[in-house]
Amino acid sequence: MKFVYDFAEGNKDLKDLLGGKGANLAEMTNLGLPVPPGFTITTEACQQYLRNGTHVDGLAAEIDAHLAALEEKMGRRLGDPADPLLVSVRSGAKFSMPGMMETVLNVGLNDESVDGLSRQAGGNDRFAWDSYRRLIQMFGKTVCEVPGHEFEKALDDAKAAKGVRDDVQLDADDLRALVTAYKKVFAKHTGHDFPQDPREQLDLATEAVFRSWNADRAVLYRRQERIPTDLGTAVNVVAMVFGNLGADSGTGVAFTRDPATGEQGVYGDYLSNAQGEDVVAGIRNTLPLADLERLDKRSYDELMQIMATLEGHYRDLCDIEFTIERGKLWMLQTRVGKRTAAAAFTIAAQLVDEGVIDLDEALHRVSGAQLAQLMFPRFDLSSAPEAMTRGIGASPGAAYGQVVFTSARAVEVAATGAPVILVRRETNPDDLPGMIAANGILTSRGGKTSHAAVVARGMGKTCVCGADEMEVSTSSFTIGSVTVREGETISIDGTTGRVYAGEVPVRPSEVVQYFEGDLDPANANDPLVAAVHRILTHADEKRSLKVRTNADTGPDAARARRFGAQGIGLCRTEHMFLGDRRELVERLILARTEAERNEALAGLQPLQRADFLEIFREMNGLPVTIRLIDPPLHEFLPSLEELAVKVAVAHEHGRRVEHDEQMLAAVRRMHEQNPMLGLRGVRLGLVIPGLFAMQVRAIAEAAVALAAEGGRPRPEIMVPLVGAVQELETVRTEAEKIIATIVGDTNVDILIGTMIEVPRAALTAGQIAEAAEFFSFGTNDLTQMAWGFSRDDVEGAFFWRYLELGIFGISPFESIDADGVGRLVRIAAEEGRAARPGLKLGVCGEHGGDPDSVHFFHEVGLDYVSCSPFRVPIARLEAGRAAV
Numbered sequence: 001m002k003f004v005y006d007f008a009e010g011n012k013d014l015k016d017l018l019g020g021k022g023a024n025l026a027e028m029t030n031l032g033l034p035v036p037p038g039f040t041i042t043t044e045a046c047q048q049y050l051r052n053g054t055h056v057d058g059l060a061a062e063i064d065a066h067l068a069a070l071e072e073k074m075g076r077r078l079g080d081p082a083d084p085l086l087v088s089v090r091s092g093a094k095f096s097m098p099g100m101m102e103t104v105l106n107v108g109l110n111d112e113s114v115d116g117l118s119r120q121a122g123g124n125d126r127f128a129w130d131s132y133r134r135l136i137q138m139f140g141k142t143v144c145e146v147p148g149h150e151f152e153k154a155l156d157d158a159k160a161a162k163g164v165r166d167d168v169q170l171d172a173d174d175l176r177a178l179v180t181a182y183k184k185v186f187a188k189h190t191g192h193d194f195p196q197d198p199r200e201q202l203d204l205a206t207e208a209v210f211r212s213w214n215a216d217r218a219v220l221y222r223r224q225e226r227i228p229t230d231l232g233t234a235v236n237v238v239a240m241v242f243g244n245l246g247a248d249s250g251t252g253v254a255f256t257r258d259p260a261t262g263e264q265g266v267y268g269d270y271l272s273n274a275q276g277e278d279v280v281a282g283i284r285n286t287l288p289l290a291d292l293e294r295l296d297k298r299s300y301d302e303l304m305q306i307m308a309t310l311e312g313h314y315r316d317l318c319d320i321e322f323t324i325e326r327g328k329l330w331m332l333q334t335r336v337g338k339r340t341a342a343a344a345f346t347i348a349a350q351l352v353d354e355g356v357i358d359l360d361e362a363l364h365r366v367s368g369a370q371l372a373q374l375m376f377p378r379f380d381l382s383s384a385p386e387a388m389t390r391g392i393g394a395s396p397g398a399a400y401g402q403v404v405f406t407s408a409r410a411v412e413v414a415a416t417g418a419p420v421i422l423v424r425r426e427t428n429p430d431d432l433p434g435m436i437a438a439n440g441i442l443t444s445r446g447g448k449t450s451h452a453a454v455v456a457r458g459m460g461k462t463c464v465c466g467a468d469e470m471e472v473s474t475s476s477f478t479i480g481s482v483t484v485r486e487g488e489t490i491s492i493d494g495t496t497g498r499v500y501a502g503e504v505p506v507r508p509s510e511v512v513q514y515f516e517g518d519l520d521p522a523n524a525n526d527p528l529v530a531a532v533h534r535i536l537t538h539a540d541e542k543r544s545l546k547v548r549t550n551a552d553t554g555p556d557a558a559r560a561r562r563f564g565a566q567g568i569g570l571c572r573t574e575h576m577f578l579g580d581r582r583e584l585v586e587r588l589i590l591a592r593t594e595a596e597r598n599e600a601l602a603g604l605q606p607l608q609r610a611d612f613l614e615i616f617r618e619m620n621g622l623p624v625t626i627r628l629i630d631p632p633l634h635e636f637l638p639s640l641e642e643l644a645v646k647v648a649v650a651h652e653h654g655r656r657v658e659h660d661e662q663m664l665a666a667v668r669r670m671h672e673q674n675p676m677l678g679l680r681g682v683r684l685g686l687v688i689p690g691l692f693a694m695q696v697r698a699i700a701e702a703a704v705a706l707a708a709e710g711g712r713p714r715p716e717i718m719v720p721l722v723g724a725v726q727e728l729e730t731v732r733t734e735a736e737k738i739i740a741t742i743v744g745d746t747n748v749d750i751l752i753g754t755m756i757e758v759p760r761a762a763l764t765a766g767q768i769a770e771a772a773e774f775f776s777f778g779t780n781d782l783t784q785m786a787w788g789f790s791r792d793d794v795e796g797a798f799f800w801r802y803l804e805l806g807i808f809g810i811s812p813f814e815s816i817d818a819d820g821v822g823r824l825v826r827i828a829a830e831e832g833r834a835a836r837p838g839l840k841l842g843v844c845g846e847h848g849g850d851p852d853s854v855h856f857f858h859e860v861g862l863d864y865v866s867c868s869p870f871r872v873p874i875a876r877l878e879a880g881r882a883a884v
């Protein structure tokens with residue numbers, strides 16, 4: 001096996017083996033671009049090193065051979081005292097992990113070769129000693145874990161002694177003295193002298209880069225970004241070029257387009273007389289890249305040309321690192337650059353216009369998650385003050401409210417109707433009530449997988465976490481000299497992580513205005529809206545999955561239709577039993593005689609009919625799946641505790657409260673230990689005479705009414721919680737009779753099907769399909785019952801810990817568990833269709849709007865997904881992406 005590749009031997013498709021940096025350095029080399037020569041030690045060598053703690057056999061010999069070839073090419077030997085070759089030792093994993101791992105520059109310098117380097121540079125002592133002190137500093141920090149601030153302090157001391165502010169104002173003698181000081185720091189912390197043998201430096205630096213794969217921050221970053229833990233990093237050994245040789249040298253970074261907006265132009269920063277790490281470290285003010293044209297026109301022109309070449313070659317936005325050594329341009333890195341959600345859409349559309357990619361490819365370049373970001377409400381920043389501080393944008397959105405510091409207070413204040421922001425150092429499961437009550441959550445500690453972040457994302461609540469400039473107490477927080485007390489208002493932006501004093505007004509995003517029909521994409525002089533329109537239209541043309549919505553009201557149905565829904569996949573009827581209808585429901589539940597029960601049902605029926613008619617009208621011509629009532633009926637009654645207290649208090653005062661007493665008895669009678677596994681769904685229909693019949697009648701009558709208006713109703717009646725075909729058959733027989741009497745010879749057609757949400761239903765789908773014209777996977781309950789997790793309790797209680805431990809990478813309620821729950825879906829789809837060819841299959845759980853889940857459902861071959869109105873465009877986009 002081969003563990004070392006010369007740059008000329010690799011290419012951009014070998015990222016697994018060579019890492020992103022190495023693969024792209026190889027690609028640029030083979031494009032004939034000016035890349036300093038070098039070689040890459042593979043990720044496999046790293047994996048073996050991390051497993052065994054030693055280098056793989058033969059690695060040393062391979063490095064020897066490649067180093068010899070490099071020395072040959074450069075006409076210099078590594079660390080040669082007379083005329084040294086210097087190299088950088090650079091990490092580079094398959095996925096970019098910015099700033100997470102390590103790089104050491106100027107390897108090969110020692111007490112002797114520093115003079116050789118000076119002579120190489122025409123007697124430039126200052127440059128040579130500056131390079132040497134950088135090596136000791138980077139090597140010390142990275143390879144030997146010497147605390148970086150010790151070196152920084154020595155540097156500050158040197159500047160203070162000289163009375164200067166800038167590194168470049170230190171001369172050769174100052175830097176020589178600094179090297180001595182650095183060596184002392186090094187020896188103090190490591191117990192030995194800075195290694196003088198160049199080859200030993202190279203080997204130690206290589207091992208340190210390997211080890212940096214497992215540094216805490218790298219591990220944390222990978223967990224957050226869901227990067228697998230076993231990939232390892234490659235090591236790139238690259239001949240040094242010097243940007244710190246004087247005013248005709250320098251270093252910079254550039255983008256081929258604006259990564260924030262996608263606009264074409266000259267974007268980047270340049271720093272003259274500096275080495276690479278200075279730009280990122282921000283130790284001196286950089287110049288805008290455009291200024292390079294004035295400083296060094298030849299290099300500038302060449303750079304522009306190379307950027308055009310790279311864009312043409314990678315067919316995408318690239319970011320690059322370059323160095324100019326005495327007027328000669330060198331390319332040190334390129335990759336397809338990260339970008340904002342808005343830029344992803346506009347760049348993809350621009351590249352289509354330029355004929356670089358086609359629309360299928362454009363679809364692959366954007367994602368549902370990015371579209372979701374573009375749909376969150378925005379702070380109207382024209383009137384926003386400067387941010388007070390900034391944390392990690394953990395759950396997007398824009399929220400404002402009164403600051404509160406405890407969960408209990410959040411609940412109290414929210415109960416008055418005022419918006420609140422819960423501010424905590426960090427949250428724990430006890431804070432859940434407050435988190436639910438709050439409009440937004442702000443913490444000073446923890447990252448994207450902290451309790452606050454996970455729970456907030458699960459609830460779709462705005463959250464900023466890890467704002468570590470804040471000192472949080474139980475009654476105020478301070479940032480520097482500013483103190484914010486309970487009751488004062490702040491605004492938090494869960495996308496950018498910014499925190500503002502006061503109430504920053506919000507507005508719907510442009511993209512939402514477009515979906516609402518308030519912005520015409522043809523007229524909008526907004527390239528983003530035009531790009532979203534174009535790419536989404538293409539997704540619609542390509543996708544085989546239809547997208548429906550979950551909606552219970554006319555207005556929701558209408559909005560979803562504007563957002564592109566092709567029907568309703570889930571209309572819950574229980575919401576129709578709330579408000580002033582609760583009384584009728586109570587009468588139904590408390591009925592002692594058939595006559596009383598029928599009276600209550602007769603009261604509910606016209607109300608239900610009107611509800612359905614409104615929805616059918618909004619969805620005229622499109623299918624509407626109505627779920628018969630599902631939740632346990634006691635959810636419509638007052639709570640046991642509340643009633644018991646009320647009755648007890650009344651009795652104490654010697655009062656009789658007959659109604660409450662009856663109600664209390666009923667609630668006691670109906671009490672269940674596990675209501676979600678109790679009397680609900682189809683079981684209600686089988687136990688309470690007339691309940692389902694009333695709903696079926698209301699549906700059929702509403703359909704006939706719309707047909708009479710000339711409309712085209714397409715109702716689908718869905719029976720929840722079926723586990724055995726006999727349950728469904730019983731309901732179906734009764735429903736068919738009712739429908740026949742109402743529909744008569746009108747052309748109204750009503751389908752009857754079932755939800756598949758109990759594991760037994762999935763496993764007996766072949767039988768159930770005999771009685772069902774469609775299946776709709778209720779993946780929320782299916783997940784709950786397959787895992788034995790109570791959906792209402794687990795997220796705040798322990799999921800954060802499961803995520804921390806990596807038991808799953810994402811909550812199975814958020815993204816379908818393809819191996820387990822997904823297997824049930826697959827079995828039911830296959831066996832259902834085998835029993836009834838053409839059986840219509842859909843999904844109505846939350847998963848219908850989750851990008852990864854949409855791809856899964858496409859692959860299983862379902863007909864549609866259904867999701868909340870705001871997720872409809874996201875599901876359309878992802879269904880299109882799954883199909884191309």
Ligand code: ADP
Nearest residue numbers: 088090091099103238239240241276277321332
């Ligand atoms: P990161 O992945 O953190 O950007 P890099 O390996 O790219 O780390 O290196 C850090 C800095 O050092 C970059 O600015 C890079 O351009 C510069 N650099 C790396 N290798 C060389 C080299 N051989 N000659 C000059 N500068 C280099």
Ligand code: MG
Nearest residue numbers: 021321332333
């Ligand atoms: Mg870099």
Ligand code: MG
Nearest residue numbers: 720757778781
């Ligand atoms: Mg359910």
